[in-house]
Amino acid sequence: MQNERLRAVMAAGGWTYAGLAKAVEVDPKSVERWVNLGRTPRRATAMEAAEALGEDVHALWPALRQARAARAISPELVALYEQRADLPVSAFVDMMTQARERIDVLVYAAVFLHEAYPRLNDLLRERAAEGCSVRIAVGDAESPNVQARGQEERFGHGIESRCRLALMHYRPLVGVSGIEIRTHETTLYNSLYRADDQLLVNAHVWGANAYGAPVWHLRRNGEGGMFDTYGQSFDAVWATAKPVQQEE
The missing domain is CATH 3.30.870.10 (Endonuclease Chain A)
Structure with missing residues (x-):
């Protein structure tokens, strides 16, 4: 399942896979998987990516909100x-x-x-x-x-x-x-x-x-x-x- 929200935010800001990968120090293939396969990065990496994109991290990866609530239980x-x-x-x-x-x-x-x-x-x-x-x-x-x-x-x-x-x-x-x-x-x-x-x-x-x-x-x-x-x-x-x- 693709992450259409992430794709749209990147497109609006002119971000490429390589550009975002460089900004958060990951492999461009990882960013491609975030977009095309709906993968969720580690929380620290997701926070950095969201900050670079100027977007709320939970809007990009809702599972991170679920994970935080779950760990509290x-x-x-x-x-x-x-x-x-x-x-x-x-x-x-x-x-x-x-x-x-x-x-x-x-x-x-x-x-x-x-x-x-x-x-x-x-x-x-x-x-x-x-x-x-x-x-x-x-x-x-x-x-x-x-x-x-x-x-x-x-x-x-x-x-x-x-x-x-x-x-x-x-x-x-x-x-x-x-x-x-x-x-x-x-x-x-x-x-x-x-x-x-x-x-x-x-x-x-x-x-x-x-x-x-x-x-x-x-x-x-x-x-x-x-x-x-x-x-x-x-x-x-x-x-x-x-x-x-x-x-x-």
């Missing part, structure tokens, strides 16, 4: 998003790209990832080839819990279809070294997207689709915190999930 809470739709897919992709040890995904379907980023399977293969453990758990379309969620979200049989579609997307990864795909039948209280010590938690709200429910971004800060609570939840579901077999 918990050292593990990086940011809080009102709904998943507010979070660009690039946030999920960037997090997975940075993973070096593990990627864990617990969802019913979350087909928005493949739809918005068709290279997702390639990314997961690349991470696995570099030694990263990848575990993906999607909902079993035949599960009563999945079917109940469809009724609760007023989505009918759509959720079951999306579970089957998600499995179709991930099936080419079955058998790839370092990657495991399983289906689960559990009640999904939260969708979890973990990459090493970072975690995106999409809380579920009765009667609302997941894209309209809140997301909190956690970063592990020692043992026994919220991060580990969700990590243990993932492991508990994973232990009951069924491995997807290669098609003959």
